[in-house]
Amino acid sequence: MKQLRNEMKRQEIDYYIVPSDDFHGSEYVGEYFKCRQFITGFTGSSGTAVIWKDGAGLWTDGRYFLQAEEQLSGSGITLFKMGEAGVPAVPEFLEQRMGAGECAGVDGRTVSASWIRRLSEMLEKKGASVRTDVELIGKIWNDRPPRSCSPVWMLPEIQGESCEDKTELIRCDMKREGCDLLILSSLDEIAWLFNMRGNDTACCPVALAYAVVGMQEIAVYMQEKALTKETRSVLQKRGVCIHDYEQIYEELSAAVQDKTVWADHDQLNAALAGRLKGAASVLEQESPILKRKAVKSRSQLQRIRDAHVKDGVAVTRFLCWLKDHIGHERITEISAAKKLEEFRRAQEGYLMPSFEPIMAYREHGAIVHYAADMASDMELAPEGLLLMDTGAHYREGTTDITRTVSLGQPDAQQKMHYTMVLKGNLRLAAAKFQYGCSGENLDILARQPLWNAGLDYRHGTGHGVGDLLSVHEGPQAIRWRHIRGKEAVVLEEGMVISDEPGLYLHGKYGIRLENLMVCEKREKNAYGQFMGFEVLTMVPFDREAIALELLDGTDRKLLNDYHRHVYETLVPYLDKREAAWLKEITKEI
Structure with a gap:
């Protein structure tokens, strides 16, 4: 906490938010992404920490009240029992506490675009602000586990369930909505579209990836080491262009220029959403894949x-x-x-x-x-x-x-x-x-x-x-x-x-x-x-x-x-x- 507060001071951050999420809003996350667990010691799968100059809080739900009370004992971190009477959610808590000129910070890759928009609108009324370009935990987590990069494997292509068949259906949905590009960050949606599975998160066989679907081309951004020659060849034969996982943040701004873009802001992280400013327009409703993959x-x-x-x-x-x-x-x-x-x-x-x-x-x-x-x-x-x-x-x-x-x-x-x-x-x-x-x-x-x-x-x-x-x-x-x-x-x-x-x-x-x-x-x-x-x-x-x-x-x-x-x-x-x-x-x- 002392090291984190020193980093906050250097960055002029008054409140630092540490969610439980990875960069994809996954229900379960790999060890690399457990920043909230690292800074608080609380090991439950759900919760958000907020740290400020002379205090800290942890928000979690009723599944974990007893566990959190035990693990936070003596830490100086206050437990906020979500859903209990009189307990504000994180945005309301920050709105109540922050004053004019104060700044909250968060790694924008770990929160959804819609969540940040709501928080930003609330803080603006108080003359306060939120920054999404501050990743502070990585600066102090010296023995941080590496990001998972397990080998992916491909499901067999079955008539009516192939990557090409699914892509055609999704493009029909895009055409109906007048969209040129569909941005995907949900790992299970990407796995479904490409008939691809992995082992990068606990309890869900998916691989870390982003995808951009156009009316003619389709691209996946994933860790190169996760692909063998065989799996790379399979994806390429399915018409998929392969890019490195980190390149999405560099390339998305140019890709969306003057395009009509479909991006679910309840799912897309705030850092990626910030790269959509050059788009002609953005359709923020849920991805068409959500309903498609629900019907077996x-x-x-x-x-x-x-x-x-x-x-x-x-x-x-x-x-x-x-x-x-x-x-x-x-x-x-x-x-x-x-x-x-x-x-x-x-x-x-x-x-x-x-x-x-x-x-x-x-x-x-x-x-x-x-x-x-x-x-x-x-x-x-x-x-x-x-x-x-x-x-x-x-x-x-x-x-x-x-x-x-x-x-x-x-x-x-x-x-x-x-x-x-x-x-x-x-x-x-x-x-x-x-x-x-x-x-x-x-x-x-x-x-x-x-x-x-x-x-x-x-x-x-x-x-x-x-x-x-x-x-x-x-x-x-x-x-x-x-x-x-x-x-x-x-x-x-x-x-x-x-x-x-x-x-x-x-x-x-x-x-x-x-x-x-x-x-x-x-x-x-x-x-x-x-x-x-x-x-x-x-x-x-x-x-x-x-x-x-x-x-x-x-x-x-x-x-x-x-x-x-x-x-x-x-x-x-x-x-x-x-x-x-x-x-x-x-x-x-």
């Missing part, structure tokens, strides 16, 4: 189904193992997560986790995004509930599943709450609806059993999932609360989305049950096109935690049909012990 093709969906069968085998084997071994050997939250990882690694084509595993026992389950560490790692016992939210990337696709299981004999309240959540999951999966509906229209199906009892959960019911890309993918979502300024996204055939109602009792336990589904067409008649869901996840629910008397006839049929499908799908891949266990837990009720 038939061949993609078949691969994704294969991935879920593999994942179903791994998770089911783990559940059988856990029920057999609990109480007979020492198992903790962390060791249980590692054991599940072992079962997944045994599946051919397994690549990596799709997010940091949540293995939350008893009261830890009430922390929605709990992550066990050595200090919190709780030993499991043959009692209580264990919430497991995990996922994986396979060569065939991406998975995300949550199961809550009873490790002993659940009490009546636990069974009642588990059954309410289960009913919500089953009823949403069984939804039949008119084309044109969004997730906002359907969310009540998952919440109704809880709402009827005056209960709820404070997170969305469903998020989109990528194909060997981000496990949290837009634009589709299932939630009841409308976000001001955002259009409700229509659920399209081929969109993969999660179904994950939950219930969290602070200090006691948490329950969440999550399957992935794909939206599909049903019949079309005089009333219109009807839609529904196919459930992709192939893992049983915990029969021992269900209050059977709370299930009506429809609920029982839905559960029986799902369990029958799970059993028939998985039993060929299981040994005798596992198959017998699965048969028992999925038997008809």
